[in-house]
Amino acid sequence: MADVRRVIGLSLGADLCWPICYEEVLDRLDLNVEIEGDSIRFDVERVTIEPFYLRQPVRYDVVIDRLTHWYGTSREWIKKAILMDGLYVFNNPWSIQSNEKHTSYCAMMRLGMPIPTTWMVPPKSYDSRADLDITLERYARMFDLAELGEKVGYPMYIKPYDGGGWAGVSRIGTADDLQRLYDESGTYLMHLQQAVDPHDLFIRCVGLGPQVRVVRYDPGAALHDRYTTDDGAVPDDQRQHLVDTTLTINSFFGWDFNSCEALRQDDAWFPIDFANPCPDSQVTSLHYHFPWLIAANLRWSLFCAATRRPMRPNLDWQPYFDIADTDAPYEEKLKGYAAIARDRLQTDAFEAFCAEHLSHLDQVLWDFFGTDTAHDAVRLKVGAMYPDHEVDEYTEKFWSRIQQWRQDSAP
């Protein structure tokens, strides 16, 4: 039997709390996993940023990345490591770079999802460049924004085609608002999207590998209260619909870790925002759900590292389109997409791995979230985000929600 070490790298930016908890719980798991005659142990390291030779080997088996969407050096190092060294990373960096919200709307419409009516409008203004004037003079057609407003219908949302973090998102009730907000949008390339209004439930599904957490979301609440502590009491069939939708989107785009937002109107679910491939992982947003994230992250990364799960070299969308092109009702198509997702995410093998090697995780996690180390990690994050005079109050707020989770899910 060979003794093998697998190394998991954490490629981090401002993240503070989850890496500490991830490292601590991994240590406490004290894993020695036996697979196919190998005895596997795991190390975790934080990935540093430095010049790299393109042929230089990497020592990681898996990297959990939090930088690709904005930090080029890390993204390009990851691409090299996938191509040259067979690294497994979540998420697929090419897919993050190229599949923004707009593509995600189009692709999911192609699969039959009820995405609200959405139009793209050319930007109000431009940064000047050599060929701009001649291009616009020749080809840009004048358009009547008020007429377009009627086609989309009020209320609507105006939002950047590649948005995130609510930047540049506004609700529009009238043609005057539309004109004013379009004029203010400047060089942003914007969508106009029909509002799902009214809706009786807003759900955010966080997917990590084949695991999905369903959380009721309250967009009108303060930042630390937007993830509520409940799951909206969604009936089982609707819950399955949401899980299948999330897994479909995530597997379609090669995103192991992504969150999907959907709104319910008359018992139908409308996905509105599901290109979030670097979801919020902070205890200051997730609080009650934070232990779930740590456990889900550990399970999936350990499975990928232990089994040396290969990175898919391409996204291969045809099998989804083949289902989309049948005459089956949408719910049946969705089951077909979800079956592809579960297969691509090796769900059966993953579940067997967890049952065989990680059966003590729930207890270790539960114990850990009662320790001073966990409390200190929460406080550290709160200290980095809140003014000094609020640190005690907010540390205790998030800590008490974690303790609530411990009460609700004692192993």
Ligand SMILES: Nc1ncnc2c1ncn2[C@@H]1O[C@H](COP(=O)(O)OP(=O)(O)O)[C@@H](O)[C@H]1O
């Ligand atoms: N079509 C829509 N119907 C109803 N609410 C919407 C719609 N689009 C956006 N919103 C609201 O605006 C918020 C931000 O928009 P979203 O598309 O999620 O952008 P971001 O990627 O910046 O989070 C949503 O959380 C939701 O509250």
Ligand SMILES: [Mg+2]
């Ligand atoms: Mg959103």
